[in-house]
Amino acid sequence: MKIAVVGHTNAGKTSLLRTLTRSIEFGDVSIHPATTRHVEQATLAVSGHDHIALFDTPGLEDSSGLLAYIEKLKEERAEDWVECLNAFISTPELQSEFAQEAKALGQVLQADVVLYVVDARLKVRAKYRDELEILGRCARPVVPVLNFIADEENEVASWRAQLARVNMHAIVAFDTVVFDELGEIALYQKIATLLDAKAAVFEALIDELKIRREQLKKASATIIAEMLIDCLMARRLYDKDDDAARDKAADELKSAIRQRENQAVSQLLEAHMFDLNSYIAADLKFQHGSWEEDAFDAKVLERFGLDASKAMVGGAAAGLAIDLMVGGISLGAAALTGAALGFLVDSARRYGGRVKEIVSGQAVLKVDAPTLKLLASRETALLQALLTRGHGAQDPITRVDLGESDILEPLFKTLASQSAKPEWSRLNGEDTLSLSARRRDVIQKFAGHVERAIRSSS
Amino acid sequence: MGTGNGLKDETMWLVEATRYLEEAQAVVDETAALAKARKTDAAIEKKIAVRAENLSSATVLKAERLALKRLVKFCVLAAILVFFISGAFAARAGFAVKDGNFVNIYWLLISLLGVHIIGLVLWAGGLIFGSGGLLGHWVSDSISFLARRLKAGPVRLAAVRAMMKRNMRGKSGLWYSSALSHSLWAAYLLGACFAIFLSLATQRYVFIWETTILSSQDYQALTHVLSLLPQALRIPMPDASIVQASEWPVANGALGDAHLLWSNFLFAVVVLYGLLPRLFLYMLSLFMGRVQKARLKLDLNRPLYARLIPLIHPVVTETHIVDGDDEPVPETPVAQAHTDIPAMEPERVALLGWELDEPGGGWPPKGFGGLDLGLCEERQQLNTLLTKAKQAGRLVVVMSARPSPDRGVRAVLAEIVTQMGQERVFVLMIDAPLLAEKSGDSVAQARLGDWLSAAYQAGVSEKQFIIAEFDAPILQNLWGKTS
Numbered sequence: 046m047k048i049a050v051v052g053h054t055n056a057g058k059t060s061l062l063r064t065l066t067r068s069i070e071f072g073d074v075s076i077h078p079a080t081t082r083h084v085e086q087a088t089l090a091v092s093g094h095d096h097i098a099l100f101d102t103p104g105l106e107d108s109s110g111l112l113a114y115i116e117k118l119k120e121e122r123a124e125d126w127v128e129c130l131n132a133f134i135s136t137p138e139l140q141s142e143f144a145q146e147a148k149a150l151g152q153v154l155q156a157d158v159v160l161y162v163v164d165a166r167l168k169v170r171a172k173y174r175d176e177l178e179i180l181g182r183c184a185r186p187v188v189p190v191l192n193f194i195a196d197e198e199n200e201v202a203s204w205r206a207q208l209a210r211v212n213m214h215a216i217v218a219f220d221t222v223v224f225d226e227l228g229e230i231a232l233y234q235k236i237a238t239l240l241d242a243k244a245a246v247f248e249a250l251i252d253e254l255k256i257r258r259e260q261l262k263k264a265s266a267t268i269i270a271e272m273l274i275d276c277l278m279a280r281r282l283y284d285k286d287d288d289a290a291r292d293k294a295a296d297e298l299k300s301a302i303r304q305r306e307n308q309a310v311s312q313l314l315e316a317h318m319f320d321l322n323s324y325i326a327a328d329l330k331f332q333h334g335s336w337e338e339d340a341f342d343a344k345v346l347e348r349f350g351l352d353a354s355k356a357m358v359g360g361a362a363a364g365l366a367i368d369l370m371v372g373g374i375s376l377g378a379a380a381l382t383g384a385a386l387g388f389l390v391d392s393a394r395r396y397g398g399r400v401k402e403i404v405s406g407q408a409v410l411k412v413d414a415p416t417l418k419l420l421a422s423r424e425t426a427l428l429q430a431l432l433t434r435g436h437g438a439q440d441p442i443t444r445v446d447l448g449e450s451d452i453l454e455p456l457f458k459t460l461a462s463q464s465a466k467p468e469w470s471r472l473n474g475e476d477t478l479s480l481s482a483r484r485r486d487v488i489q490k491f492a493g494h495v496e497r498a499i500r501s502s503s
Numbered sequence: 504m505g506t507g508n509g510l511k512d513e514t515m516w517l518v519e520a521t522r523y524l525e526e527a528q529a530v531v532d533e534t535a536a537l538a539k540a541r542k543t544d545a546a547i548e549k550k551i552a553v554r555a556e557n558l559s560s561a562t563v564l565k566a567e568r569l570a571l572k573r574l575v576k577f578c579v580l581a582a583i584l585v586f587f588i589s590g591a592f593a594a595r596a597g598f599a600v601k602d603g604n605f606v607n608i609y610w611l612l613i614s615l616l617g618v619h620i621i622g623l624v625l626w627a628g629g630l631i632f633g634s635g636g637l638l639g640h641w642v643s644d645s646i647s648f649l650a651r652r653l654k655a656g657p658v659r660l661a662a663v664r665a666m667m668k669r670n671m672r673g674k675s676g677l678w679y680s681s682a683l684s685h686s687l688w689a690a691y692l693l694g695a696c697f698a699i700f701l702s703l704a705t706q707r708y709v710f711i712w713e714t715t716i717l718s719s720q721d722y723q724a725l726t727h728v729l730s731l732l733p734q735a736l737r738i739p740m741p742d743a744s745i746v747q748a749s750e751w752p753v754a755n756g757a758l759g760d761a762h763l764l765w766s767n768f769l770f771a772v773v774v775l776y777g778l779l780p781r782l783f784l785y786m787l788s789l790f791m792g793r794v795q796k797a798r799l800k801l802d803l804n805r806p807l808y809a810r811l812i813p814l815i816h817p818v819v820t821e822t823h824i825v826d827g828d829d830e831p832v833p834e835t836p837v838a839q840a841h842t843d844i845p846a847m848e849p850e851r852v853a854l855l856g857w858e859l860d861e862p863g864g865g866w867p868p869k870g871f872g873g874l875d876l877g878l879c880e881e882r883q884q885l886n887t888l889l890t891k892a893k894q895a896g897r898l899v900v901v902m903s904a905r906p907s908p909d910r911g912v913r914a915v916l917a918e919i920v921t922q923m924g925q926e927r928v929f930v931l932m933i934d935a936p937l938l939a940e941k942s943g944d945s946v947a948q949a950r951l952g953d954w955l956s957a958a959y960q961a962g963v964s965e966k967q968f969i970i971a972e973f974d975a976p977i978l979q980n981l982w983g984k985t986s
Contacts, residue, residue: 055907066819076946077953078907084826087819092546100825106910109882142910148826164906170858171880172911196941257812264809271806316809440943475527476651480664481644482672 046097046243048236049152049185052162053176054078054104057192060221060437061162062087062101065229067318069436072101079104084148091253094246100156102149108175111146115179126182130154153183157243158236165191165199165218169207177211186239189216190232195223215239221437226258262432262496265313269424270491272309274484276302276412276420277460278470285408294410301472302412302420303329309424317431324427324442331416411465418457422447425498432499452501456494463487512669513568514552515799520564520665521555522807527657530807532814533558540815548801550815551808560658567662575666579683583690590615590694598702605751608710608765609722615695616777619688623780626681638684639676643667669796678792685785692778699773703766710765713751722746726768733771740768850896852982855879855888857902857915862933868973871982885915889922897927899981903934904950904970908957916961929981930958932970 050058059072059081066087073080082103089097105111118139119129133139134151153159161180163173180187189208191201201218208216215235219228230251237247279301283294306329314323430442447453468479469487510518525531536557540550555561597611629637650663670679702708712722723743730740741749741764749761801808852873856866858880867875874895876888892898900919902912920928932954939947951970958968971978 054909066822067813067817068819068822071819071822076907076942076949078909083824085822085824087822089818090820096820104909107914109911110914113882145910151826167906168860171882172858172909254818257818260803260812261809263804264806267804268806268809312806312810316806316813318813475657475660476654478527478651479644480523480647482640 046095046246047100047152047156048097048158048160049100049102049149049156050160050162051102051105051149051153051180053108053164053173054106055080056104056162056164057221057437058104058162059101060435061160061190061192061219062099063437064219064221064224064435065089065099065232067436069319069323071436074437074439079106079145082145084152089250091246091250094249095243097246097250100152102152103145105146105149105176105179107143107146107172108179109172111143112175112179114141114143127154127184130183150179150183153180153185156185158239159183159185159187160232160236161187161189161213163189163191163204164193165201165204166193166196168200169203174207177208177213181211187213188232188235188239189213191216191218192221194218195220221435222439224433224435226254226432229254261316262499263492264316265428265431266492266495266499267488268309268312268316269421269428269495270488272305272424273417273421273460273491274488275305275470275472277417277463278465278467279305279412279472280467280470281410283408283410291408291410298410298412299331302331302416305472306420306424310427313424313427313431317434318436319431319434322441323434323438326423326427329416329419329423414457414461417460418453421453421456421460421495422450425453425495428495429499429502450502452498453494456491456498459490459494510548510552512796513565514556515801516568516665516669517561517564518548518552518555518801519668520568520661521558521560522805523661523664523668524560524564524657525807527661530810531558531560537814541817547803547808547812547816551801551811554811554815563658564662567658568666571659571662571666579686582687586687586690587694587697590691590696591698592694593691594695594698595702598708604706604708605711606708607712607751608749608769609712609725611769612772615692615773619692619777619781622684622688626684630677630681639671639680642680642683643671643676646671669799670792673795673799675792675795675799678788678795682785682788682792685781685788689778689781689785692773692781696770696773696778699769703769707762709762710769711749711751712746719747719750722750729772729776730768732775733767736771736775738767738771739764740771741765851894853892853895853898855892855898855900857900858906858912859901859903859933862973864973868978870979873982882915885918886922889919892923897929898923899929899931901931901933902954904932904938904947904954905934907950908954913957913961916958916963920962925962925964928963929967929969930954930963931978931981932968933972935970936972 050061052058055076055078059074062085063069063071063074066089068087071087072085081101084103085101087099087101089099091097115129115133118133119126122129122132124132130150131154133143134147134154137144137147140147159180161177189204191199191204193199194201205216208214215238217228217232217235219225219232233247233251233254237244240247279298281294281298283290307326310324310326311321314321426447427442429447434442466479466484467473468477469481469484471478536554539557540554543550543553545553594611594615597614598606647660647664647667650660655663670676714722723746726741726746727743734740741761745759745761745764749765803812852871853876854867854871854873855876856878859878861878862868866878874891876892879885879888889898898919900916916928916930932951935947935951938950955965955968959965969981
């Protein structure tokens with residue numbers, strides 16, 4: 046199963062291959078003409094079917110010259126078109142200055158189907174008509190692919206008219222920079238209609254691409270949801286009267302949040318098969334002075350049945366209250382088991398002796414709501430950008446967040462209504478992390494909101 | 504035991520444990536394991552399993568699994584022993600004697616089977632109304648909690664989590680935790696039977712019952728109902744007259760072989776309504792647990808797999824160059840826009856637009872008064888136009904910077920230079936600001952460089968390569984004299 050990708054120089058043939066193969070490393074792409082000077086093969090594996098080989102070819106640079114040359118050659122040799130073309134591609138001496146075109150035509154003549162890539166921003170010119178003339182003479186099925194259609198000033202209408210004139214009606218509009226999943230499916234469907242006998246391969250490929258796309262969306266939403274739960278539940282303790290300790294705790298928390306966001310970014314980029322050069326992230330700006338402080342004052346402790354003013358506060362019991370608020374445990378299950386015993390001993394060891402001081406002198410830092418919203422908004426925006434980014438794209442993503450868009454409102458509401466569960470955050474330490482079913486449910490809820498936001502905007 | 508995706512239980516466990524380990528620690532990309540997985544021609548789950556098997560963490564995780572299994576077996580056996588002994592003690596306590604060797608038969612049965620029946624109803628309720636699996640979650644959370652508290656270390660923690668995930672969570676967890684609870688109850692009831700047997704074998708009891716609010720008929724009816732199943736199994740049961748004769752304080756225990764019939768009754772009720780149902784449910788739950796566990800699939804929506812799948816199951820399996828080219832790619836020079844065009848001899852100028860749309864200001868551009876050759880993009884016309892152009896002193900070829908210069912354009916320029924003579928040809932590049940606006944300055948710069956090098960190769964010198972828009976005043980020098 047061979048597909049040749051041909052077109053004028055700089056029409057985006059290699060970009061099309063990159064986008065179809067999800068590979069930012071395939072071939073060389075530049076704005077200079079004739080960047081691809083060789084034929085390069087990429088093999089698409091479709092489970093249970095024949096492989097599909099895609100061939101990237103050098104651009105057809107001088108089609109008018111080539112057409113005139115081959116017409117002359119044909120007259121001299123008194124052959125028909127296909128014979129003449131076959132002689133041309135297989136005899137280097139006959140190729141004159143058209144060696145590059147000979148490489149491309151060589152692939153065309155061997156291919157089951159030809160993708161003819163067009164830069165739809167450019168007018169239909171005589172040289173493109175000559176390309177179509179030559180392709181027509183090769184007698185292979187051709188699917189024209191209109192590239193760069195996301196550009197507002199495009200010539201799609203005149204291209205369609207011209208292509209119809211040479212009997213090419215199965216046209217696909219597919220931008221290699223601005224990815225469109227339906228466009229990709231349409232591309233394979235058009236190929237399948239031209240190659241009736243091999244339609245099953247493309248149907249299987251389309252199914253596989255759909256499944257993968259769904260998995261990718263869900264996994265990406267989960268990446269964002271896990272980042273959010275880690276940041277939402279992150280806590281840092283400090284001595285209430287010590288400003289230096291407060292600043293240190295704040296810095297620690299901020300750097301933990303930044304690292305966690307970067308981790309989510311690289312996970313997203315990796316899952317979507319882009320590299321770190323594809324995204325230029327703006328620094329995460331924390332809202333100044335809006336970090337919330339929960340003091341461990343007597344009132345808070347009272348709710349847990351403790352009286353901080355009395356010396357009789359037991360070490361273990363106070364530790365229990367602190368752990369409950371600061372995180373580190375899942376009391377719900379643990380208190381009912383012998384595990385609670387181990388916990389009590391542990392708490393007593395950690396807090397015993399200094400209990401009173403700790404209870405009256407500690408404060409806790411957590412991430413404020415605006416920062417969380419910003420995190421959610423930035424990563425959802427990145428995910429949106431990645432889902433509509435072709436692997437042929439060259440310019441990095443720079444959009445930072447969703448701004449005034451209210452598609453994330455349901456997520457923000459859910460975030461705000463979530464009760465504190467410090468033991469759910471990886472940022473509070475792996476050995477206190479609880480992977481309870483409840484945590485998983487909440488992550489799924491967050492991920493569901495992110496997914497809906499993505500779908501509603503696409 | 505085979506599973507739905509053809510992977511063994513141990514393998515699936517290893518995959519889960521590896522995931523937990525990698526989610527807790529940084530992901531280890533061992534290229535050998537990745538390569539092996541990629542080469543495996545199978546579905547994604549199998550490929551993930553191949554990778555997990557070939558990671559260096561597989562050995563420690565597998566060892567950890569064996570240790571854990573031993574620990575679990577030990578704990579379960581210990582629990583079974585504890586429940587067996589508890590059952591035995593509960594039965595002994597039920598034989599609390601009343602004035603000699605009298606045993607209240609119904610009190611004994613309630614103390615042995617009461618909690619068991621309540622538990623059974625709760626279990627069935629959970630199963631029917633869907634709140635089942637609570638025990639499994641509880642066990643799972645508690646054990647994971649304990650492991651964390653005991654500072655288990657990442658490998659052991661991952662092993663514990665994987666074991667809990669596969670055996671105590673979800674549908675498989677529902678059935679396995681059921682199996683656990685049924686087995687413990689079976690042990691409890693077995694212990695009870697054992698104690699009853701020992702008691703009855705070594706002591707002489709008189710079975711009685713007593714009541715404050717119920718009647719003798721109630722007890723006769725209850726005994727009759729409970730006796731139906733044992734009687735169907737041809738086990739002799741106490742009849743109504745024996746029930747009536749056993750009421751305290753009337754009973755004297757001397758009524759024939761009443762003590763033997765009551766012993767039968769006691770055993771039959773504990774075994775048929777306690778032990779056997781629990782054993783049956785234990786085996787059923789174990790079977791269902793295995794079925795459900797075999798149906799467990801990897802959650803391919805996990806972020807970890809999202810990054811792994813492209814690596815081990817890529818869309819493109821391989822790429823290679825099939826028809827190479829050794830020609831070096833030429834360097835692109837930097838094109839500078841002209842700010843000035845030196846005054847030239849006032850002679851007649853011919854103007855040709857090559858592959859150009861009619862500009863916004865119309866064609867020919869304002870201020871041009873020489874020989875207009877028009878817009879052209881076809882090679883066949885070129886010769887005719889050049890013949891005309893020869894009447895003029897010089898030819899200005901206008902080209903757009905928006906497309907990149909291809910070899911066709913180079914050939915056209917070369918042809919023009921050959922026919923007109925090097926000195927007489929000027930190239931005017933327009934649309935550079937438009938390109939810069941659309942694609943950025945760097946793209947525009949690079950594109951102009953490409954055009955300059957194309958013009959240079961065709962024999963047009965840098966001085967004759969002019970970058971300007973039609974409204975630029977400097978063009979007046981280029982347009983020459985008006986005819």
